[in-house]
Amino acid sequence: MDYIKITETPSNHDNLEQLDTDSILTKMNQEDQQVAEAVALVIPQISKLVDALAERFVDGGRLFYIGAGTSGRLGILDASEIPPTYGMPHERVVGLIAGGDIAIRKSVEHAEDDKQQAWKDLMEHDINSNDVVVGIAASGTTPYVLGGIADAKANGLLTAGITNNPGSPLPKSADIAIEVNVGPEFVTGSTRMKSGTSQKLVLNMISTALMIKIGRVRGNKMVNMQLSNNKLVDRGTRYVMEGLGISYSEAAQLLNEHGSVKKAIEAGS
Structure with missing residues (x-):
């Protein structure tokens, strides 16, 4: 391994079980304040992805997120909110998770270890070279994501990788590398925390900026939102x-x- 696996490095805090509630929450909040600053450093890479997406969307292209665990769920969350918020068809932004829809709520053992499954999942959507595949993996090493990115790239699709371990395999294999270094987690290795928060921020930026650029916002209003309640x-x-x-x-x-x-x-x- 020729990089530091930051997501696995020890927390800056110890003896957490000995802290009172206010101290736990205060220290968590102090750690969280680093996240937005880390995301700000990768805006140029996010911008490159958004511009490439907007160009392809005009020609009917689609955005696919692939991930496992927390990362996969965050991709699905972002994708699922595009139709009601911006009135886009469900098939234009799609989130896929290792293990299938059951994994949205429950962990599916070893689902993320299959390097071939992501491409199989993508092929169910008749994916083509006008589409964009964004892999999300805090570790940057998830086989499901790495396999999907490799296969997508081999088939002529634009790819991007969102990770919290700079220099890991995912950013090296993707066309556009979005490496958000948020430092060690408050609870060592618990990437549902700062890493997950940073991924949510990045996904918000990608999809929102894309929707603005393709005309789904007027002024500052969601003029294409679904009037569902x-x-x-x-x-x-x-x-x-x-x-x-x-x-x-x-x-x-x-x-x-x-x-x-x-x-x-x-x-x-």
Whole structure:
């Protein structure tokens, strides 16, 4: 191994079981404050990925996240929130996890150790060279992710790797390396903590910036969101109200007629 496995290095804190609750939480919070700073250092790499994604999305490309455990669940979370938030079809941003959907809630033994399975999972979606595959692995060594990235790259797809171990196999094998060094975890090796938080921040940045660049946001509003409950209908009505400078009742009528904030604003302009 020619790199330091930072995610496995000892915590900066010890004798945790002897601390009172306030001390535990304060020290955790102190560690968490390092995460955003670490993410800021990799903005150039995230930007490169977003621009490449936006270019491919215009031509019908898709974004696939692959991961295991916490990393896989975070990819699925990000993907699942794109349709309701931005009105995109479910198949445009897809999260895949080692072990399949059952692994979202329960650990599946050794699922992450299969280097061939990720490509099999991707092939079920008729993946093609216009798509982008982003592997997420705190360790940077997860076989499921490494195998999927290698196969995707071999088949002409753009690939990216998000990891918390700079210099590990994942960033070396991906086209775009996003290496977020958050330092040792509060509980040694528990990558669901700072590493997971950093991955959530990076995924938020990737998908949100992508949606903005492909026109799913107007001003600062989610004008393509799905109006799937009363709260969102009210929010959409207020967006139309603000966008057109009209009354709430007039905005509600326009929204009801056209079915989306974007169409309602365009109709009323």
